[in-house]
């Protein structure tokens with residue numbers, strides 16, 4: 130059997146995180162600057178993982194990898210393959226725990242590699258169903274937006290229980306992503322919001338509704354090339370996320386600094402309480418300058434990327 134390879138990019142939530150878990154829409158972006166490659170070879174013995182986070186047989190893997198190992202077992206069962214004689218090498222450039230969908234990207238790259246190893250074509254729904262096994266471990270009650278974005282090449286408009294909708298931005302938007310350096314725990318952050326809803330249902334529901342409303346307006350801003358409006362909406366979303374208790378001092382520092390340096394808007398991205406921020410720059414040149422400044426004030430990693438209008 131030949132070596133098989135599976136790849137997956139990462140994802141960013143532009144707006145609507147947390148609210149999306151509770152039925153509001155969110156907009157997410159495929160983020161191809163970091164990703165995962167899984168390489169599978171025939172190696173006699175048990176199924177083994179070789180990665181920076183674990184090296185050894187899947188049945189001796191630490192509990193933190195239960196999601197991934199269950200996902201591998203379920204994929205092998207789906208493919209009617211015995212759980213043996215495989216070495217799965219995983220290389221990832223996605224920093225884990227930073228809101229960039231690292232867990233879902235690893236799962237999807239591995240599932241794709243296993244399908245390729247078995248020489249089976251996959252249906253998108255198979256990939257999503259199998260990746261969801263891993264996501265449930267990582268996130269508790271995932272909305273499903275991470276796996277969908279990681280399998281998409283275009284920005285996504287997503288609302289639970291509704292078919293996904295692809296967004297085609299009008300005009301060019303230059304974004305910056307900066308890593309605060311602190312790891313976040315999406316499962317804990319999602320649970321903390323659920324607890325808040327129980328303790329103050331009306332107050333918190335109005336914040337979630339507000340996030341939904343801001344997200345609708347953000348879609349409109351993307352589709353009408355309204356950069357300044359999109360920036361304002363990112364700032365408004367951040368205010369609600371702070372009120373939900375999912376932003377922290379490290380994220381706020383980068384967010385306020387970016388705004389002070391001319392970003393049109395800035396907010397956390399993903400689960401929060403650690404992880405990354407996303408900022409909208411004025412133009413390409415400003416984006417480069419802002420990246421440099423964020424690096425200088427201590428952002429652990431900074432990426433700049435743009436959403437461009439399709440020219441065909």
Ligand code: MEV
Nearest residue numbers: 146147271272273399400
């Ligand atoms: C995580 O990328 C986004 C959250 O809304 C959780 C989810 O939707 O599963 C925080």
